[in-house]
Amino acid sequence: MASTEQLTFAIETFKRIHPVEFQRRFLSQDTRHDGRAFLQFRATHVVKGTIGTAQGSATVRIGNTTVVCGIKAEVSEPDVNTPDQGYLATNVDLSPICSANYRPGAPGDEAQVDSEHIFRLFGEVVDLKQLCIENDQAVWSLSADIVCLKSDGNVLDAAIIALMAAVEDLKLPQASLDPATGVVSADKAIETQLTLRKRLFPATFSLVDDAYLVADADDAEERLATATLLVVLDDQGRLANVWKRGAGTIDRPTIARCIAEAKNRQNVVSSALE
Amino acid sequence: MARPDRRDPTQIRALHCVLGQLNRVDGSAQFSAGDTSVLCGVYGPVDVKLYDEKLDRAHIEVKFRPDIGVPTTKDKWVEDAVRSTFEREILGQLHPRTLVQINVQVCQGDGSVDAAAINATTLALIDAGIPLRAMVAAATCVVRPDHSIIVDPTQEEADSALSTHTFAFSNLQTNSPAYVDSRGEFSIDEYNACYDMCMAAVDRTLAFMRTAVEGKILKETQTAL
Numbered sequence: 001m002a003s004t005e006q007l008t009f010a011i012e013t014f015k016r017i018h019p020v021e022f023q024r025r026f027l028s029q030d031t032r033h034d035g036r037a038f039l040q041f042r043a044t045h046v047v048k049g050t051i052g053t054a055q056g057s058a059t060v061r062i063g064n065t066t067v068v069c070g071i072k073a074e075v076s077e078p079d080v081n082t083p084d085q086g087y088l089a090t091n092v093d094l095s096p097i098c099s100a101n102y103r104p105g106a107p108g109d110e111a112q113v114d115s116e117h118i119f120r121l122f123g124e125v126v127d128l129k130q131l132c133i134e135n136d137q138a139v140w141s142l143s144a145d146i147v148c149l150k151s152d153g154n155v156l157d158a159a160i161i162a163l164m165a166a167v168e169d170l171k172l173p174q175a176s177l178d179p180a181t182g183v184v185s186a187d188k189a190i191e192t193q194l195t196l197r198k199r200l201f202p203a204t205f206s207l208v209d210d211a212y213l214v215a216d217a218d219d220a221e222e223r224l225a226t227a228t229l230l231v232v233l234d235d236q237g238r239l240a241n242v243w244k245r246g247a248g249t250i251d252r253p254t255i256a257r258c259i260a261e262a263k264n265r266q267n268v269v270s271s272a273l274e
Numbered sequence: 275m276a277r278p279d280r281r282d283p284t285q286i287r288a289l290h291c292v293l294g295q296l297n298r299v300d301g302s303a304q305f306s307a308g309d310t311s312v313l314c315g316v317y318g319p320v321d322v323k324l325y326d327e328k329l330d331r332a333h334i335e336v337k338f339r340p341d342i343g344v345p346t347t348k349d350k351w352v353e354d355a356v357r358s359t360f361e362r363e364i365l366g367q368l369h370p371r372t373l374v375q376i377n378v379q380v381c382q383g384d385g386s387v388d389a390a391a392i393n394a395t396t397l398a399l400i401d402a403g404i405p406l407r408a409m410v411a412a413a414t415c416v417v418r419p420d421h422s423i424i425v426d427p428t429q430e431e432a433d434s435a436l437s438t439h440t441f442a443f444s445n446l447q448t449n450s451p452a453y454v455d456s457r458g459e460f461s462i463d464e465y466n467a468c469y470d471m472c473m474a475a476v477d478r479t480l481a482f483m484r485t486a487v488e489g490k491i492l493k494e495t496q497t498a499l
Contacts, residue, residue, distance in 0.1 A: 112350040119347075120457060226362065229454075238461055244454035245354070247362035251449040252469070259462060 015220070020209060023224055027212040033220065039261050041203070041216040046161060046272045048169040055142075056170030060162040063218060064152035066098075069144060069162035071170055075133065075184045076141040086131020086139035090119045092146045092159055099151035099219070114156055118146070118163060121232060121241060125196050126167060134177035138184045142170075153218035156230065160202040165273055170194055199235040201269045203262035204228060207248040215261060229255065231262040235270070275420055278430060279308075286413065286426040286475050289482045291394075293401045293490045299377075301402020305394035307426060309384035314394035316402040318374030326373065331366035333373050338391065341380040352378075352388055356395055359412075359442055359453045365405040374404060385429040386414040388440050388455070393479060400487055409483060410452050412442035413475035415468040417460055423467050425475045436460065441472035445480050448473075 015022045026033045036042070042063030051057035056071035078085060092114040094102045102108060107115070131140035144166065146159045171193055173186040206217035206225035214221055227248030232241035239259070244250060250258075281287070287308030296302035299315035306312075319332055326333040336353040339345055356376065364374055376398070378391045389412035396410050416427045416435035424431060432438060437458025441451050456465055 109350060109354065112347045113354040116347040116351040124459065234459070238459050239456070239465060240459065242454055242456040242465060244451060245358040247359060247444070247452045249447065249450040252466075255454075256462070 019220065020224055023221060024209060027208060027214075032214060034218065036214075038213065039205075039215045041265055041268065042218070044161070044268060044272050046165050048165050054166075055172060056166045056168075058162050058165030058169055060158045060165065062154055062158045062161075062216065064150055065148070065154055065158050065218075066150040067146060067148050067155060067158040067162045069146045069159070069166040071142050071144045071166050073170075073172055074141045074143070075138055075175065075186075078132070078136065078139040082128070083136035084132045084139075085128035087141040088119075088122060088126050088128065088131075088144065089142065090122060090144045090146065090163065091115050092118060092148070092155075094148050094151070094155065098148040098155075101151070114159060115146075117156070117243070118159060121160065121200060122163060122167070124234075124240060125164070125198055125200060126194060127197055130194050131172075133175045133184060137182075138175070138177045140172060140175070151219065153220075153222040154204050154216050157202045157204045157216065160200060160232070161269060161273070164200055167194065167196065168199075168273065198240070199270075199273070200232050200240055201234070201262070201266040202230060202232045202241075203258070203265040204230050205250075205258045205261075207246070207250055210248050213250065213254060213258075215258075215265075229258055231259055233259075233262055233266050275418065275422060277424060279428070281424075281426075283422060283424045284471060284474065286478060289479065291397055291483075291486050293397060293486065299402070301398050301400070301404070303394050303397030303401050304381070305390055305397060306382075307386060307390055307393075308428065309382055310386055310390050311381040312387065312390040312394040313379045313381050314391070314398035315377045315379075316374065316395075316398040316404065317377075318402060318404050319369035319372030320375065322371060322373035327371050328366075330370050332364065332369045332371075334361050334364060334366065334376070335373060336360075336376045336378065336395075338378045339380065341383045352391060355388060355453060355455065356391055359392055359410055360395060360399070363407050363410055363444060363452070364399065365407055368405050374399075383429065385427045385432045386440075388412070389414045389426075389442070392442050392453070393483070397483060397486065400483075401490070408444035408446035409480055410442050410444045411476045411479040411483060412440060412453065413472040413479060414438065414440045415471050415475075417458070417464050417468070421464070423464065423471060425471045437464065439465065439468035439472065441469060441476065443473055443476045 050059040054070035055073045094111040171191040174190040207227040227246035230243040290306040302315040336357040392412040437460035439456040442453035
């Protein structure tokens, strides 16, 4: 009879050498390798205001996945075509610090796609007109940096929740433009928060091994996913995004079930964001 | 509410395609729907970078260039859309340790560009003779401010929409979409209505593609005789 130490070593080796088989052993028995139910999300924690030097910030943990979002505000000139609108630039940073999957250097494909997707989602959330200081002359330009510190699957959900929390945490000092000198001065004593158009609640589902639909896949499950479905709900009972990638089969009833599960998830995320 | 070009809500624009017009690539196709025109050139199977080399299948790479300006993260997003759709449709297992490179260039953009890119890619892959599991076609629907739904919007119609929905279906699998991108503010009923409308539009597009490919093969065999 092998000792516990030898048994643990054998399991780890098996997981490394036969990752698909390892996952199948659990999934075929209606469970997952970390003991969760198929549609169960990991514990989610949100802390706002974690970066003192940023105007808005938040740290989000979903299981072991940790994402930090910091928003810095700068004054700049508005675009000629939109003189009363400010800017919100979103950047997702996936670097070697969070996982061995990523290489150092310029943002890779996954980071760029995530950045673009989040940018499109948050176009519905932040009213850029609220960032106007002086029409046609000065506006706030917000740079939101979403940095993944630890990647254990489902970074996109964590990134969306982190930016949502950071935008809710955002405090902009009262700014005014002196017409004589053209200098914008900010009064830190008076701070305003943005009134958001809506709040977003994401839920990601993955089709592992082309057969098992799981919610909030961790890294091991994500690698074996043949399709990913992101459902984003808003706080007014509507859908903001349904994004299915990968050609694995996720049929209509399954998508409907995922949307229903996303509604449950919304309650959890909503209370975490308080 | 009437559409600017007087089309029915379920009517797609006139489709047109030219296969094999580029002579340096392995396969090419220019797919046009109305004023939207996308050119796709495919190399494959070709030599692959050591880093991308996969032992059991081909590496799929997509490059998407917009009609105006330099490629940005917006175009990276479309590359990801095309790549994730075709990664399983291309029978990469038949050509391990090689590269299939898909180059998409927007010639003219007037709405539904993402869908046109997917359509052009299917035709270019067929033209290149790369083995495919199935043909994939895509269509876009938008929900207008008055909550009416129209298919294959022009840029003007898409700009004023409440939500945009792009669906891609393969001709083999009718119960599951190959790709879905629905964005904006919409209800599940609107989502389902767009799903149905896009599926009907995709059926018509697949029939068009079939005719185009048949025509090309007919022409080739006739000139050979």
